[in-house]
Amino acid sequence: MYAFSKAVNSMHSEDVKQLMKQASGKNLISFAGGMPNNDLFPVEQIDELYNSLSPEIKKLCFQYGPTSGYPPLVKSLESYLEKKGLIIGDNKILITTGSLQAISIITQEFVNEGDIILTENPCFVGALTVFETFGAEIHSIPIDKHGINIEALKSKIESLDRKPKFLYVTPNYHNPAGIIYSPERKKELLETLAGTGIILIEDDAYSDLYFNEEEKSLTKAMKSNGVQDVEIIYTGSFSKILGPGFRLGYMLSSEEIFEKAETVKQALDACTSSFMQILANEFLVQNKLEPYLTFLRSEYLERKDLLQQYLKTYMPEEVTWNEPKGGFYVWLKLPSHIKSTEIFNESVSRGVVFVTGRTFDPASEKDDRLRLSFSNMPKDQIEKGVIILSEAIKKVLQNSKMVLS
Numbered sequence: 001m002y003a004f005s006k007a008v009n010s011m012h013s014e015d016v017k018q019l020m021k022q023a024s025g026k027n028l029i030s031f032a033g034g035m036p037n038n039d040l041f042p043v044e045q046i047d048e049l050y051n052s053l054s055p056e057i058k059k060l061c062f063q064y065g066p067t068s069g070y071p072p073l074v075k076s077l078e079s080y081l082e083k084k085g086l087i088i089g090d091n092k093i094l095i096t097t098g099s100l101q102a103i104s105i106i107t108q109e110f111v112n113e114g115d116i117i118l119t120e121n122p123c124f125v126g127a128l129t130v131f132e133t134f135g136a137e138i139h140s141i142p143i144d145k146h147g148i149n150i151e152a153l154k155s156k157i158e159s160l161d162r163k164p165k166f167l168y169v170t171p172n173y174h175n176p177a178g179i180i181y182s183p184e185r186k187k188e189l190l191e192t193l194a195g196t197g198i199i200l201i202e203d204d205a206y207s208d209l210y211f212n213e214e215e216k217s218l219t220k221a222m223k224s225n226g227v228q229d230v231e232i233i234y235t236g237s238f239s240k241i242l243g244p245g246f247r248l249g250y251m252l253s254s255e256e257i258f259e260k261a262e263t264v265k266q267a268l269d270a271c272t273s274s275f276m277q278i279l280a281n282e283f284l285v286q287n288k289l290e291p292y293l294t295f296l297r298s299e300y301l302e303r304k305d306l307l308q309q310y311l312k313t314y315m316p317e318e319v320t321w322n323e324p325k326g327g328f329y330v331w332l333k334l335p336s337h338i339k340s341t342e343i344f345n346e347s348v349s350r351g352v353v354f355v356t357g358r359t360f361d362p363a364s365e366k367d368d369r370l371r372l373s374f375s376n377m378p379k380d381q382i383e384k385g386v387i388i389l390s391e392a393i394k395k396v397l398q399n400s401k402m403v404l405s
């Protein structure tokens with residue numbers, strides 16, 4: 001028997017392992033994967049782009065690079081973020097191996113075992129796994145369709161005997177809830193945190209994926225307000241706009257936080273793949289991102305519309321859901337006496353997978369929801385998937401009525 005460290009204990013880790021398997025599972029209709037469909041990737045553009053590189057730059061692809069990131073990519077990212085309204089000023093960018101690594105680095109930087117982290121409920125399960133492996137005490141705050149519940153946040157902060165190290169939120173096209181914070185809620189959140197010394201982690205993996213150009217302004221980052229009395233660490237990712245296989249993310253923070261983060265990253269992997277950073281940089285510099293995003297937005301909008309249409313047609317009336325304005329997710333609500341885990345078992349046996357609600361509850365309990373991702377779904381499978389899922393839900397509902405009667 002080995003004596004494993006506490007750092008490998010995570011309630012949510014098994015969920016994530018299952019999720020990664022199911023997302024890429026063959027012979028199943030999968031609403032599980034929070035990733036783009038393979039057919040959407042810019043394979044030809046990347047072929048052309050690599051072939052157009054000079055021999056010297058191609059050689060650099062194979063080499064180590066600075067821990068903080070490939071300098072031309074850091075520069076292009078600065079202008080990309082500035083176009084989104086973020087103020088770089090004295091802040092610094094650290095390129096990371098996926099934005100999950102940024103979350104992990106920030107946690108390693110600030111959290112000792114037993115420290116408190118505040119999260120939303122529901123919360124992105126990858127972040128929960130990170131917080132658990134660092135031994136954090138997680139306290140979660142419910143969200144509604146406009147964002148985090150401010151009253152619940154205030155009373156949570158007041159009730160704690162120690163100051164939380166940070167609050168982790170996903171304000172734009174939330175994973176799994178699909179919502180976007182209203183501008184008022186973003187403002188109230190900043191007002192609530194002001195002067196408390198609680199750092200805000202603003203995870204912004206999805207903001208480029210709005211469906212309607214007129215609603216783009218809703219995605220404005222809280223960090224773009226240039227607020228002085230809330231320390232905000234902003235994280236972003238290329239996973240949802242170029243491909244998760246790039247494993248490319250970044251964090252924008254004050255210089256002090258950046259410097260410690262750079263040390264943590266050095267100990268983790270020395271640097272993020274030069275190959276991927278060079279390709280991503282060329283994608284930005286050669287102005288390929290915007291046209292590609294336009295294509296992705298219309299593809300996801302189409303999938304979202306089809307999913308909404310079929311949900312309306314086939315779902316039993318006891319089930320409700322949101323209509324997202326961007327991103328990848330629809331968050332179904334079941335009658336409270338039904339567990340999404342029961343539906344999962346029934347649905348998998350019929351060939352359809354999704355992610356259960358309890359996966360995203362920090363306490364792994366609340367199970368009256370389920371997450372459907374439309375991003376990875378071939379359009380011609382959505383109707384069949386919804387029919388099978390709705391039949392599985394009807395079966396579980398019927399069984400529960402028999403038990404009740």
Ligand SMILES: Cc1ncc(COP(=O)(O)O)c(C=O)c1O
Binds near residue numbers: 124126237238247249
């Ligand atoms: C909200 C959120 N943050 C971060 C990530 C991690 O992305 P990356 O692939 O950049 O590590 C994901 C991936 O699903 C996500 O949904």
